[in-house]
Amino acid sequence: MDFDLSEEQRLLKESVDGLLADAYDFDARKKYMKEKGGWSKALWGKLAEQGLLGLPFAETDGGFGAGAVETMIVMEALGKALVVEPYLATVVVAGGFLRHGGSAEQKAKYIPGIIDGSKTFGFAQLEKNSRYDLFDVVTTAKKKGDGWVIDGEKFVVLNGENADTLVVTARTKGGQRDKAGIGVFLVPADAKGVTRKGYPTQDGLHAADITFTNVEVGADAAIGDPENGLPLIERVADEARIALCAEAVGAMDESLKETVEYIKTRKQFGVAIGSFQSLQHRAADMFVALEQARSMSMFATMASDFTDAKERSSAVAAAKVQVGKSLKFVGQQSIQLHGGIGMTMEAKIGHYFKRLTMIENTLGDTDYHLRRVSEGGGLLA
Amino acid sequence: MDLAFTKEEIAFREEVREFFKNNVPPETRRKLQEGRHLSKDEMVTWWRILNKKGWGVTHWPKEYGGTGWTTVQHYIFNEELQSYPAPQPLAFGVSMVGPVIYTFGNEKQKKEYLPRIASVDDWWCQGFSEPGSGSDLASLKTKAERRGDKWIINGQKTWTTLAQHADMIFCLCRTDNNAKKQMGISFIVFSMKSKGVTVRPIQTIDGGHEVNEVFFDDVEVPYENLIGEENKGWDYAKFLLGNERTGIARVGVSKERLRRIRALASKVESGGRPVIEDPAFREKLTACEIELKALELTQLRVVADEGKHGKGKPNPASSVLKIKGSEIQQTTTELLMEIIGPFAAPYDEHGDAGSNESMDWTAQIAPSYFNNRKVSIYGGSNEIQRNIISKAVLGL
Numbered sequence: 001m002d003f004d005l006s007e008e009q010r011l012l013k014e015s016v017d018g019l020l021a022d023a024y025d026f027d028a029r030k031k032y033m034k035e036k037g038g039w040s041k042a043l044w045g046k047l048a049e050q051g052l053l054g055l056p057f058a059e060t061d062g063g064f065g066a067g068a069v070e071t072m073i074v075m076e077a078l079g080k081a082l083v084v085e086p087y088l089a090t091v092v093v094a095g096g097f098l099r100h101g102g103s104a105e106q107k108a109k110y111i112p113g114i115i116d117g118s119k120t121f122g123f124a125q126l127e128k129n130s131r132y133d134l135f136d137v138v139t140t141a142k143k144k145g146d147g148w149v150i151d152g153e154k155f156v157v158l159n160g161e162n163a164d165t166l167v168v169t170a171r172t173k174g175g176q177r178d179k180a181g182i183g184v185f186l187v188p189a190d191a192k193g194v195t196r197k198g199y200p201t202q203d204g205l206h207a208a209d210i211t212f213t214n215v216e217v218g219a220d221a222a223i224g225d226p227e228n229g230l231p232l233i234e235r236v237a238d239e240a241r242i243a244l245c246a247e248a249v250g251a252m253d254e255s256l257k258e259t260v261e262y263i264k265t266r267k268q269f270g271v272a273i274g275s276f277q278s279l280q281h282r283a284a285d286m287f288v289a290l291e292q293a294r295s296m297s298m299f300a301t302m303a304s305d306f307t308d309a310k311e312r313s314s315a316v317a318a319a320k321v322q323v324g325k326s327l328k329f330v331g332q333q334s335i336q337l338h339g340g341i342g343m344t345m346e347a348k349i350g351h352y353f354k355r356l357t358m359i360e361n362t363l364g365d366t367d368y369h370l371r372r373v374s375e376g377g378g379l380l381a
Numbered sequence: 382m383d384l385a386f387t388k389e390e391i392a393f394r395e396e397v398r399e400f401f402k403n404n405v406p407p408e409t410r411r412k413l414q415e416g417r418h419l420s421k422d423e424m425v426t427w428w429r430i431l432n433k434k435g436w437g438v439t440h441w442p443k444e445y446g447g448t449g450w451t452t453v454q455h456y457i458f459n460e461e462l463q464s465y466p467a468p469q470p471l472a473f474g475v476s477m478v479g480p481v482i483y484t485f486g487n488e489k490q491k492k493e494y495l496p497r498i499a500s501v502d503d504w505w506c507q508g509f510s511e512p513g514s515g516s517d518l519a520s521l522k523t524k525a526e527r528r529g530d531k532w533i534i535n536g537q538k539t540w541t542t543l544a545q546h547a548d549m550i551f552c553l554c555r556t557d558n559n560a561k562k563q564m565g566i567s568f569i570v571f572s573m574k575s576k577g578v579t580v581r582p583i584q585t586i587d588g589g590h591e592v593n594e595v596f597f598d599d600v601e602v603p604y605e606n607l608i609g610e611e612n613k614g615w616d617y618a619k620f621l622l623g624n625e626r627t628g629i630a631r632v633g634v635s636k637e638r639l640r641r642i643r644a645l646a647s648k649v650e651s652g653g654r655p656v657i658e659d660p661a662f663r664e665k666l667t668a669c670e671i672e673l674k675a676l677e678l679t680q681l682r683v684v685a686d687e688g689k690h691g692k693g694k695p696n697p698a699s700s701v702l703k704i705k706g707s708e709i710q711q712t713t714t715e716l717l718m719e720i721i722g723p724f725a726a727p728y729d730e731h732g733d734a735g736s737n738e739s740m741d742w743t744a745q746i747a748p749s750y751f752n753n754r755k756v757s758i759y760g761g762s763n764e765i766q767r768n769i770i771s772k773a774v775l776g777l
Contacts, residue, residue, distance in 0.1 A: 002685065003382055280767065281768075284766075287701070288704055288705060293675075299675075318670075373670075
């Protein structure tokens with residue numbers, strides 16, 4: 001048992017923290033958000049230069065062969081700096097599908113573009129009625145010759161507006177909520193029949209609703225088994241949830257720091273408001289919530305290597321529950337302790353709150369995951 | 382980063398489990414599982430079994446009978462002990478006064494007291510809190526006046542846990558009225574059989590008798606019973622309270638109770654189905670399990686940190702353990718109350734008998750719920766823990 005980072009991991013943390021400290025203060029973020037597409041290609045290039053976009057990929061695929069802990073380190077740093085660039089969609093999710101399900105040809109075709117920063121991805125999964133159930137898929141992929149024809153609508157696809165390639169879940173057989181018969185397909189975003197309607201999201205990212213009308217792709221578009229893709233989807237979704245937990249921990253950590261700093265300096269009644277016990281105890285409770293979330297983020301990170309999928313999913317769901325509860329408390333109380341200034345777009349604190357809130361509702365909220373753990377027989381079993 | 386135990390640690394855990402399985406008296410285990418009080422005999426019998434195995438004072442230095450285990454081994458031992466469950470060693474002797482004596486006491490005191498703590502020949506109790514000094518402990522008034530080679534002690538202590546069984550007390554006494562309140566306190570130990578010591582039981586809301594008031598009326602104590610230096614008692618008290626902080630989360634206790642909740646909730650019916658099949662109940666139970674898992678990890682992080690940087694200074698993050706640990710313990714007793722519902726009502730004045738045969742196991746559930754309100758009050762109330770976090774961690 002050991003909670004320490006290795007020497008290499010420590011250096012990674014220093015370098016990513018250092019890079020973001022230099023290039024990603026609140027003003028820089030505002031500037032990046034105004035660039036075309038809503039994020040900075042130049043900053044993305046810097047992440048590529050430092051090797052951050054290639055971290056999880058095997059060395060044989062041109063990456064660094066890093067593990068879940070390295071992703072946790074990066075996501076936590078991205079959370080602290082409120083980074084809007086599409087790391088999750090591109091490196092964690094699309095990268096995850098390629099690493100765990102991609103053929104040698106698919107890896108060779110797509111991974112180099114991720115690593116050098118030239119290509120980004122979107123994960124087209126959510127449907128009008130699917131909510132958080134990954135197996136609830138209406139979009140169809142029908143066999144045509146050697147290839148596939150995709151039809152359907154996907155919503156809130158993060159980075160969907162800017163992505164070069166979309167990773168699309170689609171039903172190859174069975175009914176809407178059948179667990180079998182779901183495939184995962186790589187679809188060029190500019191393919192004929194793909195219509196994207198992009199928009200900014202509450203937390204300053206960008207997403208798109210995407211319609212697929214008779215979109216034809218080749219046989220090589222399918223990742224893994226097109227008739228039994230759910231285990232792969234669940235695995236990658238778990239990795240995305242783990243990454244989101246780490247990002248939330250970073251954002252909470254920084255929220256608490258900002259809040260403590262604020263109540264130390266803000267004066268009312270002639271004293272710093274942080275000298276009042278009701279505020280001190282609130283801040284202490286925020287610290288407790290943060291540390292509980294940090295513990296579960298670590299737990300989930302370790303669980304990503306569990307060989308038993310049920311055990312992994314249960315651990316990750318539990319982490320999402322704890323992080324969801326903590327982020328709501330820390331996020332809301334950060335605003336409360338800031339008072340009026342916390343309500344303004346000008347102050348950074350509200351942006352943490354908004355990102356944290358969106359994290360809770362991504363890939364399953366607190367109640368959803370609590371139900372999953374509960375129906376699976378609990379966590380102690 | 383690696384959260385798995387090593388092969389050696391897993392083997393150690395097996396050894397500990399095996400020992401408990403073969404050596405904890407079944408009746409003692411059953412009583413603990415059902416939240417009943419143990420008799421003095423039952424506790425002492427078990428502690429002597431532990432001590433014979435060499436596990437009575439595990440964390441003491443080897444020269445005084447300790448084991449030399451790593452922090453992770455200590456963690457595993459405590460966790461297994463709590464979740465078996467078996468009675469934990471008497472904290473007042475083993476975790477509190479023992480370490481003060483071997484750290485600050487003289488050779489004669491070490492020889493005289495330490496072996497008798499380990500063998501449970503002396504049952505110790507703690508004379509800290511007073512009616513007017515709870516969270517503000519340093520305001521205590523119990524007075525020790527020096528007269529020749531004796532101390533004359535007058536005053537009153539309260540919340541003295543299991544003083545009715547005690548042979549010895551370690552006591553914070555005011556020895557200098559003119560100094561700043563923390564600077565005029567001495568740490569004195571003496572026999573509970575001394576003339577002028579009176580113990581009066583306090584019945585708590587669960588109906589039980591765990592705590593007492595202790596009165597000192599011109600109690601004569603040899604001067605040499607002073608531990609360490611005169612007027613340095615506050616330092617020793619802080620040292621004592623900072624020891625063994627990680628045990629305070631009582632993760633093992635809560636784990637055991639959650640297992641019991643699952644078992645009972647599968648047996649007891651409500652609305653024509655086992656309580657466990659009620660989604661609302663099950664989700665509350667699951668939420669508690671998740672909080673506990675998080676706490677277990679938080680505890681391991683504190684343990685690992687202690688292992689690396691040495692014990693020395695208590696880690697202020699351990700206040701998180703106290704707050705969350707007590708909240709979770711209280712939640713588990715609430716869940717038990719929910720399971721039995723209306724059968725929580727029967728009250729048995731004599732405590733451990735249970736009101737009727739078939740519902741015997743319900744007898745202690747309401748008392749245990751009432752009794753567990755104490756855990757967020759004792760050991761530095763949760764409000765004091767929040768003060769510690771806000772000052773020592775957040776710098777407020």
